[in-house]
Structure formats: structure tokens, C-alpha cells
Amino acid sequence: MSRKRKTCNSSTTRARRRSRRRRRGETSMASPAPDGNTSALPMETLEGQTDQPSTFRRDGGWIPALMIIGCSFSSTIAIYGVTTDLLQFLDHKFNINSIRASQITNIINSLMNLTPVAGAVLCDSYLGCFSTIAISTLISSLGTLLLTFTTVVPSLGPPSCDHSLGPCQPPSPLQFSFLCLAFGVTIVGAAGTSFTFVAMGANQFNKKKDQEVFVNWFFFSSTIGMVVAFTAVVYIMDNVGWNWGYGACTVLNAISFILFVICKSSYRNVRPKGSPFVSLAHVVVSAVRKNIARLSVNEGNYYYGNDSKAKHPEPTSSLRFINKAAVITEGDIHSDGSIAKSWRLCTIREVEDLKTLLKLFPLWSTGIFLNVATGIQANLTILQALTMDRSLSRHFKIPAASFQVFVFVSMVIFLPIIDRFFYTFCRIITRRSPTILNLIGVGHVVNIVGLAAMAYVERRRLQAVHIHGLGDGPEVMAPMTALWLMPPLALIGAASAFYYPGQVSLYYQEFPASLKNTGTSMMSLTMGIGFYLSATVVDLVGKATEWLNDDINQGHLDNVYWMLAVLGGVNFLYYISCAKCYKLQSVG
Numbered sequence: 001m002s003r004k005r006k007t008c009n010s011s012t013t014r015a016r017r018r019s020r021r022r023r024r025g026e027t028s029m030a031s032p033a034p035d036g037n038t039s040a041l042p043m044e045t046l047e048g049q050t051d052q053p054s055t056f057r058r059d060g061g062w063i064p065a066l067m068i069i070g071c072s073f074s075s076t077i078a079i080y081g082v083t084t085d086l087l088q089f090l091d092h093k094f095n096i097n098s099i100r101a102s103q104i105t106n107i108i109n110s111l112m113n114l115t116p117v118a119g120a121v122l123c124d125s126y127l128g129c130f131s132t133i134a135i136s137t138l139i140s141s142l143g144t145l146l147l148t149f150t151t152v153v154p155s156l157g158p159p160s161c162d163h164s165l166g167p168c169q170p171p172s173p174l175q176f177s178f179l180c181l182a183f184g185v186t187i188v189g190a191a192g193t194s195f196t197f198v199a200m201g202a203n204q205f206n207k208k209k210d211q212e213v214f215v216n217w218f219f220f221s222s223t224i225g226m227v228v229a230f231t232a233v234v235y236i237m238d239n240v241g242w243n244w245g246y247g248a249c250t251v252l253n254a255i256s257f258i259l260f261v262i263c264k265s266s267y268r269n270v271r272p273k274g275s276p277f278v279s280l281a282h283v284v285v286s287a288v289r290k291n292i293a294r295l296s297v298n299e300g301n302y303y304y305g306n307d308s309k310a311k312h313p314e315p316t317s318s319l320r321f322i323n324k325a326a327v328i329t330e331g332d333i334h335s336d337g338s339i340a341k342s343w344r345l346c347t348i349r350e351v352e353d354l355k356t357l358l359k360l361f362p363l364w365s366t367g368i369f370l371n372v373a374t375g376i377q378a379n380l381t382i383l384q385a386l387t388m389d390r391s392l393s394r395h396f397k398i399p400a401a402s403f404q405v406f407v408f409v410s411m412v413i414f415l416p417i418i419d420r421f422f423y424t425f426c427r428i429i430t431r432r433s434p435t436i437l438n439l440i441g442v443g444h445v446v447n448i449v450g451l452a453a454m455a456y457v458e459r460r461r462l463q464a465v466h467i468h469g470l471g472d473g474p475e476v477m478a479p480m481t482a483l484w485l486m487p488p489l490a491l492i493g494a495a496s497a498f499y500y501p502g503q504v505s506l507y508y509q510e511f512p513a514s515l516k517n518t519g520t521s522m523m524s525l526t527m528g529i530g531f532y533l534s535a536t537v538v539d540l541v542g543k544a545t546e547w548l549n550d551d552i553n554q555g556h557l558d559n560v561y562w563m564l565a566v567l568g569g570v571n572f573l574y575y576i577s578c579a580k581c582y583k584l585q586s587v588g
Helices: 002-030 043-048 062-084 086-093 098-127 129-152 173-191 196-202 208-240 242-262 278-289 320-326 348-386 400-430 436-467 482-510 513-520 522-544 557-581
Strands: none
Touching (some): 086 098, 098 348, 098 522, 208 242, 320 348, 348 522, 436 482, 482 522
16 A cells, blocks of 8 residues: 555655646747757847846857957967967068058058948848858868968068068068968958957857946956957067967967857857848938929828837938938838838838938048048057167066057056946046046047157157157167157057947947947047048158158158048047037936
8 A cells, every 4th residue: 555655656756746846848949048049049039038047058148259259269369369469470570661651551451340230230141150160260260271381481471581681682572472361361251240249259158237347357358368369479579589479379269169169059059130220321322313303291102111100200300301201102002011112111210220220420520530540650659669668677578569558558458447446436527427438538628638748758769769869761760769658558548448338339329229249349430530531641751751661760750640630630620510510329
């Protein structure tokens, strides 16, 4: 009897366990668990699931996110390691004169910042995050490998010589073409990693808080990666050899690729949602095709889509011509309310999204000059440091290209100061919190002060050379420590801490919901255009004046800095006018 009771009890227990397992299975099928396969869900769905906990299991969570951070950290060191000492590489290894080397450096930096926009569009439209990153890191590894070949294969570069003894033999057309090919492959590889790592890492979480924590750690690791590139990699290139420096970049790229691919099964990958620019093209084409249509004050004459009007904005009076794209005319919609001709009718939401982009364009354009000045300053700082005393001790000398790291260190210091103290200070003084536009404006002003400080330091350097009668020549060292460059660079870094995060936040908050990822890449676009234009400005200044000379002791870099400071003031006035005309949508 007892045996039968035990058998019944055990059978009941097993039945209850099976029932609980079935209920858990039905729950997981009814609503995707955070650790389930949600790869088919769009980004907006993942961000909206704020009531589900994060997971450390496969398919999302902190473990794959940390792997993404590690892969990005390795890739960041490799990509920035390629470009940080590029000016000296072109000058000393390939015997290209300093002014032309500066122009080539600016062009490469420009392309490094322009191509990520194309990479982001390609990722969103066709490939998805995983495929984009995997292909890009593999291509980047090939590019750095080709650069390594230019340093170890004698026939791929000009013969080495002592620059102090006179002009050296420049590279042949074939050697220069191979160099351009190597940098071109590297640039293409960098296109798919800059912003894609961030998006894929954020996709590993359901809670917005976890996504924000990931983004903070991601940029923290990226900044450290840039510091490592500007210090350790540059030191290897200057003191050990170019082959070891570019070889290290190749190894880091390969490590990033291998680690990323190995963890493929752990990632939550969001499928491509199509090009975000298709709907914008619909609006433009529809507005042009309906140019003779009459606008109406009756909201019922506009198309809102299948959703209720409450979910759509009302048609605004600004840029009223574009409203014609949403005017309903004969034959535009079916009886069920769907669009009959997609290139003749758009929703009010799509129309207002395009208007928002057009209104943001003037504010976006003010950031271009900031990057023009940054591109010129970064290269001129290296030339200045090369003619100053960079010794910290008898056995250690700061590499000239590493001085730009003071800008990043200053950014790291000022970012928490702005977050913790600047807002409080503004509330005490003005009794209101500063807006994003206020922060960007402060960045403009501090950047102008930093450029003026750079002009002052350069003026003192030239005076030291002439007073001591050291003569001319690019190898003449001024009796002045290069640490004089630190305060101006700290000011420029503080300016960057104000306007770079401010601009990214502005674009992310103000861009339409369907274009948030594109909005975050707009900062890269301004940087790319700015670096490209910086090469043009250097060329124009070199032709119109004698300020830029292969021997900077015979030039006037101080006048170049003063010119940039004055142009920065003009750009700041332009920014103020644009900021006054723009009304923030995200306020409140």
C-alpha cells in the first residue's frame, strides 16, 4: 500500500514538473524572452522591452556585449594606429615633403570619417551588423597587411636617406600607387566598424538602462584605445620601426576579426530593415509631382496612413511646399485606405521628418569648420613638436605624434566635470539648465581660445629660434620645451568635450525616429568633410602666403592659427544665428 502511494506521489510530482515546463514553454513562445531568439525583432522593439531583465545566456546580454567591446577596442587601436603617425611616415619613410604629407594625411582622415556613413547605410539596408563588421574587419586586416609590406619590402618604397643632408628621392609612381591602394583598402575596412560596433552592442540588451551603460563603457574603451594608439603604437613606430608598428596593427585587426567571428552564435543580430532614405525620396518625388496641387487647411485632406491622426504630427506651416506630398488627390488611395501610388502620396509623418532634416542642416553645417580647424591643428602640432625639446628625461622623449593624446586626456577629464558641475553652475548663475545648443556654443568659444593659445605658443617658439640665432633648417631645435603645447591642447580637448557629445546628442534627439542611427553618424560626416576641406585650406594658404614652409622656422604657423581663430569667430556668429532660428523638439 505504501509502495503504491509512493508510486502515485512520484507520478503526480512528475506530472506537475511536466506541466510547469509546458507553461514555461508556452510563455516563452507567447512573448520572446530576453535570452530567446529575437533576431527578427526590429531595433525599436528591442529598445521598447524595458520590463524584461538582461541575461548572461546566449543570444544577447553582457557576455557577447563585452566581446564586442573587446573586438572594438582592438580594432580602434589598429585603425588609429595607422593614422596617428601618418605625417611622419609619409615624410620620413616615403620622402614626401611636409606640406604635401599634411594634405595627404587630411584627405585620408577625411575618408576615414566619410566612409562610415556609407557603411551605416549599407548595414541598415542590406548586410546587417554582424556581416558588416566581419567583412570590414577582414578587409581592414588586409589593408594594414599591405601597409606592413611597404615597410619590409624594399622595392615598395623609396630608399632611406638622411633628411638633414638635403632632398631625398621621392617615391616612384608605382610605389605611391601601391601605398594609395594599401590606405584605400584600410579605409574601406574602417567604414563598417566605426558605428556598427555601437549599434550591435546595444542590440544585445532589452532595457534602455543597460544599453546606456554599454554605450558609456564602449566610448570609454574607445577613448583608451585611441590613447594607446597615440602613445604605444606611435612609440613603436618611432623607436622600434615602422614595420613593427604596422605589423602590430595587422595583428590587432586579425585578433578583432577572429574573436568576433568565433562568438557568432552568442550575438543577437537584428535583420536589415531597408534603406531609411527611401521614404525621404518618396516625399521629394511626391511633392514635385504634385507641384500644382492646392494646399488645404482641412486636415482631412492630408494622408495620415492606417494609424490614427493622434499618432501623427499636424502639418506645419514651415516649408509648406513639401506638404503637397501628403495631399490626397484622386486615385492616390485604395478603398481600404492604403496607398495606391507610393511615389505620389506620403504620410504627414514622413513629410515632417523631411522638414526636420532640412531645418537641422544649417546647425549641422556649423560643425564643419570645427573639424577643419581640428584637422589643420593636429598636423601643425606635430610639426611644431618636432622642432621643440620633447625630452622628459635622458632616456625618454615624447613622440611628436603623441602630443595629440593630450586632447583626448583633456576630453576624458572635462566630460565628467561638465556632467557633474557645469550644469549645476549654470543653474546657480542663470537659474535654468543649459540646452544642447548652449553646450555646443560654449565649445565654439573654448575652441577659439585654444587656437589663439596655439598661435601664442608658436610665436614664442619662433622668437626663441631667432633670438638665439640658431639659423634655419627643419632640423633646428628651438630651446623651448614642447610641454608648452599642453595648455592649448587641453583647451582644444575641453572644447571637444562640449561640442562633440553635444552634436551627437542633438542629432540623435532631433532626428526622426526612423533615422536615429543615421543621426548618430552625422558627426562622422562633418568630421570627414572638415578633414577634407582642411587639406584645401592648407593648399590655398600655401599658395597665397608664405606662412607655410617646409622649414617651419622660415614660415609663420602663428598666423595660420590666428586665421583659424578669426574664422572660428565668424563661424560662431553663424552658429548663433542658426541656433536662434531653430526650436528644439526634445525640450521638456
